[in-house]
Amino acid sequence: MLLNGKELSTKIKDDLRIHIRNKAYDNPPGLGVIIVGDRKDSLTYVKMKKRVCEQMGIISKTIHLSENSSTNNVISAVDIFNTDDSIHGILIQLPLPEHVDEEMVLTQVDINKDVDGFHSSNIGNLAMDKREPLFTPCTPLGCIRLLDEYKIELQGKNAVVIGKSNIVGLPISLMLMKRNATVTVCHIFTEDLKSIVQKADILVSACGQAQMVKGDWLKEGVVVVDIGISHIPDPEDPDKTIIVGDVDFEEAKEKASYITPVPGGVGPMTIAMLMENTISAYEKLKF
Amino acid sequence: MLLNGKELSTKIKDDLRIHIRNKAYDNPPGLGVIIVGDRKDSLTYVKMKKRVCEQMGIISKTIHLSENSSTNNVISAVDIFNTDDSIHGILIQLPLPEHVDEEMVLTQVDINKDVDGFHSSNIGNLAMDKREPLFTPCTPLGCIRLLDEYKIELQGKNAVVIGKSNIVGLPISLMLMKRNATVTVCHIFTEDLKSIVQKADILVSACGQAQMVKGDWLKEGVVVVDIGISHIPDPEDPDKTIIVGDVDFEEAKEKASYITPVPGGVGPMTIAMLMENTISAYEKLKF
Numbered sequence: 329m330l331l332n333g334k335e336l337s338t339k340i341k342d343d344l345r346i347h348i349r350n351k352a353y354d355n356p357p358g359l360g361v362i363i364v365g366d367r368k369d370s371l372t373y374v375k376m377k378k379r380v381c382e383q384m385g386i387i388s389k390t391i392h393l394s395e396n397s398s399t400n401n402v403i404s405a406v407d408i409f410n411t412d413d414s415i416h417g418i419l420i421q422l423p424l425p426e427h428v429d430e431e432m433v434l435t436q437v438d439i440n441k442d443v444d445g446f447h448s449s450n451i452g453n454l455a456m457d458k459r460e461p462l463f464t465p466c467t468p469l470g471c472i473r474l475l476d477e478y479k480i481e482l483q484g485k486n487a488v489v490i491g492k493s494n495i496v497g498l499p500i501s502l503m504l505m506k507r508n509a510t511v512t513v514c515h516i517f518t519e520d521l522k523s524i525v526q527k528a529d530i531l532v533s534a535c536g537q538a539q540m541v542k543g544d545w546l547k548e549g550v551v552v553v554d555i556g557i558s559h560i561p562d563p564e565d566p567d568k569t570i571i572v573g574d575v576d577f578e579e580a581k582e583k584a585s586y587i588t589p590v591p592g593g594v595g596p597m598t599i600a601m602l603m604e605n606t607i608s609a610y611e612k613l614k615f
Numbered sequence: 616m617l618l619n620g621k622e623l624s625t626k627i628k629d630d631l632r633i634h635i636r637n638k639a640y641d642n643p644p645g646l647g648v649i650i651v652g653d654r655k656d657s658l659t660y661v662k663m664k665k666r667v668c669e670q671m672g673i674i675s676k677t678i679h680l681s682e683n684s685s686t687n688n689v690i691s692a693v694d695i696f697n698t699d700d701s702i703h704g705i706l707i708q709l710p711l712p713e714h715v716d717e718e719m720v721l722t723q724v725d726i727n728k729d730v731d732g733f734h735s736s737n738i739g740n741l742a743m744d745k746r747e748p749l750f751t752p753c754t755p756l757g758c759i760r761l762l763d764e765y766k767i768e769l770q771g772k773n774a775v776v777i778g779k780s781n782i783v784g785l786p787i788s789l790m791l792m793k794r795n796a797t798v799t800v801c802h803i804f805t806e807d808l809k810s811i812v813q814k815a816d817i818l819v820s821a822c823g824q825a826q827m828v829k830g831d832w833l834k835e836g837v838v839v840v841d842i843g844i845s846h847i848p849d850p851e852d853p854d855k856t857i858i859v860g861d862v863d864f865e866e867a868k869e870k871a872s873y874i875t876p877v878p879g880g881v882g883p884m885t886i887a888m889l890m891e892n893t894i895s896a897y898e899k900l901k902f
Contacts, residue, residue: 431745448746452739455789456781458718459735484804492792494743501792502742505779505800510811512799513792517771524797 331474331553331588337596340473341384344603348385357610359388359443359602360409363421364402364428365395369557370421377419380599386606389415399429403436410438416613417443417606422495440613443605445469446495455502462612463605468500470597471532471553472507478586480551483508486527490514490541490574491534496555500532533574543579552580552587555594616872618761618840621879624887627760628671631890635672644897646675646730646889647696650708651689651715652682656844657708664706667886673893676702686716690723697725703900704730704893709782727900730892732756733782742789749899750892755787757884758819758840759794765873767838770795773814777801777828777861778821783842787819820861830866839867839874842881 348357359381363374374390381388389412391405402424409418418441424430434446442450442463450461475482487509491497497513504511509530514521516535525531525545531552533541538558546552556574563570573590581587588594635644646668650661661677668675676699678692689711696705705728711717721733729737729750737748762769774796778784784800791798796817801808803822812818812832818839820828825845833839843861850857860877868874875881 431743435746447736448739448743449734449736450739451742452735452737455738455742455785456718456735457779457785458781459722484806486806492744494745498742498744498792505785505788508802508804510799510801510805512797514797515795517795518797519771519773 329478329586331478331551331586331593333470333474333588333594333597334592336474336477337470337600340600341380341603344600344607345384348607353610353614355414357386357417357607358412358415359386359606360412360415360418360441361388361390361421362393362402362405362409362419363390364393364397365425367423370423374421377599377602380603381606384603384607386603387414395425397425397428399427399432402428402433406433406436410436410441415441416610417441417602419444419602441609443602443609444495445499445605451494451499451502454499454506457506463609464503464601465495465499466601466605467496467534467555467594467598468503469601469605470594471500471555472503473601474588474594474597475530475551475553480530480586482530485509485529487511487530487532488514488525488528489532489534490521490525491536491555493534496534500534500555504530504532531575535574537574538572539574539576541575541580543576543583546580546583548583549585550583552584553594554588554590557590557595616765616874618765618838618873618875618880620757620761620875620881620884623761623764624757624883627887628667628890631887631894632671635894640897640901642701644673644704644894645699645702646673646893647699647702647705647728648675648677648708649680649689649692649696649706650677651680651684652712654710657710661708664886664889667890668893671890671894673890674701682712684712684715686714686719689715689720693720693723697723697728702728703897704728704889706731706889728896730889730896731782732786732892738781738786738789741786741793744793750896751790751888752782752786753888753892754783754821754842754881754885755790756888756892757881758787758842759790760888761875761881761884762817762838762840767817767873769817772796772816774798774817774819775801775812775815776819776821777808777812778823778842780821783821787821787842791817791819818862822861824861825859826861826863828862828867830863830870833867833870835870836872837870839871840881841875841877844877844882 445463445465453459453461534555554573562568732750732752740748821842841860849855
């Protein structure tokens with residue numbers, strides 16, 4: 329059965345749009361977007377996010393810096409949004425160019441505008457029992473909302489997470505722990521990954537390796553959440569590329585009880601959660 | 616082979632004492648200790664910590680509140696130490712009585728005096744790759760230092776942590792992840808714990824269940840770090856109690872390549888790390 333992120337995200341966005349319209353705020357919520365360089369995928373994501381903002385009734389402002397910007401240049405852009413009263417959430421499109429100190433930039437974001445949830449205090453509160461972050465990172469939050477929508481039990485389940493990046497693998501692991509799953513966090517140094525994945529009741533993959541997880545890696549009935557996004561040559565037209573996840577979907581769908589498609593699974597949920605976080609930031613600041 | 620925390624902690628404390636003596640600071644480092652109620656074990660720990668402070672050349676002040684103190688009373692005590700210039704580290708002896716909101720109290724500690732490392736921002740920075748907390752919780756830090764002392768490789772190893780408490784299980788899991796172990800976090804909702812533990816190259820137990828982990832739960836050559844402290848009747852004198860860990864030591868030592876004794880393993884390391892964190896807090900504030 330498909331975990332249909334496209335459908336759920338549309339419903340969430342519809343609800344948010346109606347919420348904003350009904351509130352009839354004097355000033356609209358505002359999202360500040362910072363993008364550095366001209367990565368094609370990043371430009372596409374930013375464009376999508378801006379378009380969804382418009383649909384929601386959220387204003388968006390973009391600061392587009394050149395590829396060779398310094399860490400200080402990017403921090404200055406963050407400061408502009410930090411002090412701009414019309415901006416309630418700040419999104420820094422990742423990855424930043426390698427020469428920019430990503431951590432230094434991310435920690436500069438005003439915690440009250442940290443709609444990406446990457447502030448150390450937000451991550452700490454996400455990790456700790458009986459504490460709640462102001463904001464939860466959008467992609468992990470989207471995964472959990474999708475699992476909840478399909479009433480998938482997490483408590484006591486063996487959850488295997490592939491990848492431990494600050495922005496996806498780590499926070500989703502922390503969220504699954506908080507929901508009382510038994511969580512195993514795997515990564516580039518993990519030995520015999522296949523046999524670990526074979527024990528998973530819930531598999532969350534965020535390693536960016538196209539179709540790495542094969543059907544025989546999966547237990548019958550597993551729930552698969554695929555966060556990977558890779559471009560590979562289209563087998564039907566070598567001049568084109570197609571988008572695939574970390575999991576070989578055709579093989580996995582024979583084993584899984586639930587599975588996210590790529591695209592149309594976690595991706596659209598991420599944007600919906602960004603909208604939700606932005607509106608939440610606005611309402612926290614305002615009231 | 617024993618992971619001798621008593622020996623290593625003595626060496627660390629000796630080094631710290633010499634360090635402080637050589638620096639000949641005008642004012643000594645100061646540790647503020649808050650204890651609520653009269654739990655016998657807590658009183659013992661506080662007494663031990665104060666005695667070690669004295670040996671180090673660290674002054675210590677104690678606020679001892681009665682069992683029926685409110686959350687606000689405890690927070691007021693924290694504020695006294697927050698604003699006391701002679702105090703550089705604050706230790707709140709846990710657990711607090713059930714009616715006191717522990718999280719509210721812990722988050723009140725000035726981050727610069729958070730020698731227990733429980734501030735959300737410290738936990739967030741502990742969790743995240745490429746970030747460093749100001750302070751790391753003492754018990755998990757003591758475990759890692761002990762493993763490092765015996766040159767036990769963590770990267771790529773299967774590490775199983777039993778317990779996910781904010782103060783021990785969670786932070787040690789985060790530290791093992793950061794060191795590139797493949798970490799499985801188990802807890803009260805985990806099913807078939809024994810078979811998970813059987814895969815562990817490194818087992819860290821912090822669940823407080825006396826001698827729960829038996830010899831047949833362990834893989835040959837496993838490294839066992841036992842953080843549990845339980846009092847059970849002395850089999851040789853039923854009027855007395857003895858201290859044991861979460862792991863059945865007599866059985867486990869036949870399987871383990873390295874194992875911490877209880878007592879004399881992690882316990883003394885915790886106090887040594889508290890001293891180190893307090894001196895570090897002092898030097899950070901001073902310089």
